Amino acid sequence: MLKTIEWTGEAVRVLDQTRLPGQIVYLELRDERQVWDAIPRLVVRGAPLIGVSAAYGVVLGVRAGRGVDAVCDYLATSRPTAVNLFWALDRMRRVAKAGGDADRLLAEAHAIRAEDEAMCLAIGQNGVTLFANSGDRPVRLLTHCNAGALATAGIGTALAPIYAGLQQGLKFEVFADETRPLHQGSRLTALELREAGVPVTVLCDNMAATVLAQRKVDAVIVGADRIAANGDTANKIGTMPLAIVSHHFGIPFYVAAPTSTIDPSLPDGSHIPIEQRDPAEITGTPPRATAPDGVKVFNPAFDVTPAALITAIITERAVHRPPYRFKKL
Amino acid sequence: MLKTIEWTGEAVRVLDQTRLPGQIVYLELRDERQVWDAIPRLVVRGAPLIGVSAAYGVVLGVRAGRGVDAVCDYLATSRPTAVNLFWALDRMRRVAKAGGDADRLLAEAHAIRAEDEAMCLAIGQNGVTLFANSGDRPVRLLTHCNAGALATAGIGTALAPIYAGLQQGLKFEVFADETRPLHQGSRLTALELREAGVPVTVLCDNMAATVLAQRKVDAVIVGADRIAANGDTANKIGTMPLAIVSHHFGIPFYVAAPTSTIDPSLPDGSHIPIEQRDPAEITGTPPRATAPDGVKVFNPAFDVTPAALITAIITERAVHRPPYRFKKL
Numbered sequence: 031m032l033k034t035i036e037w038t039g040e041a042v043r044v045l046d047q048t049r050l051p052g053q054i055v056y057l058e059l060r061d062e063r064q065v066w067d068a069i070p071r072l073v074v075r076g077a078p079l080i081g082v083s084a085a086y087g088v089v090l091g092v093r094a095g096r097g098v099d100a101v102c103d104y105l106a107t108s109r110p111t112a113v114n115l116f117w118a119l120d121r122m123r124r125v126a127k128a129g130g131d132a133d134r135l136l137a138e139a140h141a142i143r144a145e146d147e148a149m150c151l152a153i154g155q156n157g158v159t160l161f162a163n164s165g166d167r168p169v170r171l172l173t174h175c176n177a178g179a180l181a182t183a184g185i186g187t188a189l190a191p192i193y194a195g196l197q198q199g200l201k202f203e204v205f206a207d208e209t210r211p212l213h214q215g216s217r218l219t220a221l222e223l224r225e226a227g228v229p230v231t232v233l234c235d236n237m238a239a240t241v242l243a244q245r246k247v248d249a250v251i252v253g254a255d256r257i258a259a260n261g262d263t264a265n266k267i268g269t270m271p272l273a274i275v276s277h278h279f280g281i282p283f284y285v286a287a288p289t290s291t292i293d294p295s296l297p298d299g300s301h302i303p304i305e306q307r308d309p310a311e312i313t314g315t316p317p318r319a320t321a322p323d324g325v326k327v328f329n330p331a332f333d334v335t336p337a338a339l340i341t342a343i344i345t346e347r348a349v350h351r352p353p354y355r356f357k358k359l
Numbered sequence: 360m361l362k363t364i365e366w367t368g369e370a371v372r373v374l375d376q377t378r379l380p381g382q383i384v385y386l387e388l389r390d391e392r393q394v395w396d397a398i399p400r401l402v403v404r405g406a407p408l409i410g411v412s413a414a415y416g417v418v419l420g421v422r423a424g425r426g427v428d429a430v431c432d433y434l435a436t437s438r439p440t441a442v443n444l445f446w447a448l449d450r451m452r453r454v455a456k457a458g459g460d461a462d463r464l465l466a467e468a469h470a471i472r473a474e475d476e477a478m479c480l481a482i483g484q485n486g487v488t489l490f491a492n493s494g495d496r497p498v499r500l501l502t503h504c505n506a507g508a509l510a511t512a513g514i515g516t517a518l519a520p521i522y523a524g525l526q527q528g529l530k531f532e533v534f535a536d537e538t539r540p541l542h543q544g545s546r547l548t549a550l551e552l553r554e555a556g557v558p559v560t561v562l563c564d565n566m567a568a569t570v571l572a573q574r575k576v577d578a579v580i581v582g583a584d585r586i587a588a589n590g591d592t593a594n595k596i597g598t599m600p601l602a603i604v605s606h607h608f609g610i611p612f613y614v615a616a617p618t619s620t621i622d623p624s625l626p627d628g629s630h631i632p633i634e635q636r637d638p639a640e641i642t643g644t645p646p647r648a649t650a651p652d653g654v655k656v657f658n659p660a661f662d663v664t665p666a667a668l669i670t671a672i673i674t675e676r677a678v679h680r681p682p683y684r685f686k687k688l
Binding site: 217 | 536
């Protein structure tokens with residue numbers, strides 16, 4: 031499995047996910063600006079991995095003499111939707127407030143990373159119970175975007191039950207939505223599943239409904255960027271229509287995420303801020319532009335899936351079933 | 360409006376739609392092989408325009424001394440889903456069977472083209488009645504793929520009500536799904552609507568559900584490649600999930616097509632053959648591949664929308680409402 035992030039002693043070394051699947055390139059991020067920059071550029075992406083990266087970014091900023099609060103405020107502006115970012119920064123602030131020095135902050139960042147690995151494993155263990163009675167038949171899943179090992183410091187969230195199941199001798203077949211506009215599904219999910227020996231089929235997002243209509247899969251499983259108290263879930267754009275179509279055809283729709291993705295301070299999904307991104311992500315640029323000049327572009331990075339369409343939410347603690355009522359921890 | 364097709368006297372001159380929106384290039388197709396080749400390559404595309412192109416292809420083949428039936432059988436293999444292709448070829452066969460020579464076949468091809476223009480106008484007139492009570496407020500529509508002037512010899516099918524409405528002083532705003540994998544929405548629909556002065560916003564297919572959830576449009580309108588007797592409609596891949604999501608949010612979902620798109624010989628959509636296309640359309644090719652080597656690809660060109668999800672089917676004859684019971688003419 032490709033290592034997504036590692037601490038070198040002076041820098042945080044990250045896999046540049048914008049270069050995948052063609053090239054395996056690691057970047058050393060040496061200060062908090064470089065960490066900030068890597069987040070909206072999607073060098074590092076995936077809600078859990080953004081949290082881990084930001085924690086190391088705080089260490090780099092404090093080592094260079096900046097105040098913890100200023101560094102945290104700065105890193106918090108990198109992306110608005112994934113709550114794990116704010117959750118990780120809050121943990122760093124609390125350590126500093128309790129008198130922690132740079133070494134203590136580094137220990138906290140390491141702890142966030144180690145906990146992420148452990149959470150992924152536990153999500154996998156909990157999630158695989160949903161597919162345990164499949165016998166010798168492969169479990170057939172469809173997923174959107176990448177909520178795999180590449181989105182975390184561990185074995186992923188939505189894909190964790192697959193990796194856990196492989197250990198138990200289960201077989202899997204996966205349809206991976208390409209996930210426009212940035213192709214995290216075809217670039218990243220297809221890559222990591224192929225490396226794990228799981229048969230994977232890539233398709234355009236708008237083809238998933240045909241897969242569901244033809245019952246080519248047993249369930250849909252996706253990650254999450256923020257989950258409100260009532261279970262409404264922000265995830266990569268295109269998740270919500272997939273949930274509606276799954277519901278239409280009676281196919282289970284699962285969300286898998288660590289509890290750090292849950293934001294019980296928001297009563298429902300209408301309060302989740304949604305990042306709008308650069309139009310050029312969709313239209314390209316000349317000479318490869320796929321749209322004429324002078325047209326407007328709508329490019330939200332996430333949508334919100336109503337809790338009513340989610341069959342279960344898998345966390346490291348449990349398989350939660352509706353009605354969801356997440357409380358402050 | 361860009362001319363899509365024209366007879367030069369010795370050849371059929373077509374706009375190469377694979378070059379849009381960047382370049383306006385016309386190709387002269389001089390024999391039936393060149394016409395055949397232009398169809399799966401999508402140089403000409405759109406169910407009505409494929410029919411018109413094939414009719415001229417028959418003329419070219421017969422002029423070169425080939426038999427009408429052999430030429431028709433050959434051209435019929437170019438694409439399997441759009442029924443207008445077979446309908447146009449059948450008209451040409453009937454003319455030949457009745458003793459028609461090459462001149463009479465050319466006259467029939469011209470007639471098919473002229474009727475297509477007239478049908479587009481009539482679809483526009485019928486369709487615009489659905490939006491007539493919008494007053495000064497712009498009619499806000501979402502469409503998928505391109506069922507506009509570029510898909511026909513006239514003003515289009517799904518976009519015809521817009522062009523008809525503009526003549527009547529109505530205003531429109533359109534969201535155009537980019538339509539993966541070949542971007543007919545962002546490349547073609549956005550281009551022709553911009554030329555017509557209609558404000559158009561491009562978005563990824565998986566973002567349409569957010570537009571519908573936020574009630575940014577009054578209706579969805581699309582074309583069709585084949586409509587079964589019960590109203591089940593094959594259209595560009597991604598149409599069916601759009602219909603499901605429209606139904607979920609209570610937004611009208613309209614199909615617009617000439618009656619030549621209706622195939623009453625098929626009781627329902629399960630009998631419509633669906634073309635599978637080249638995996639490289641989705642994955643690209645190195646160094647711009649968006650998927651790793653060695654993964655499977657699912658690339659159906661069309662899906663089938665169940666009649667129950669279609670609010671109305673607009674033809675040149677009427678606005679048909681469910682239950683649809685199309686009969687042999």
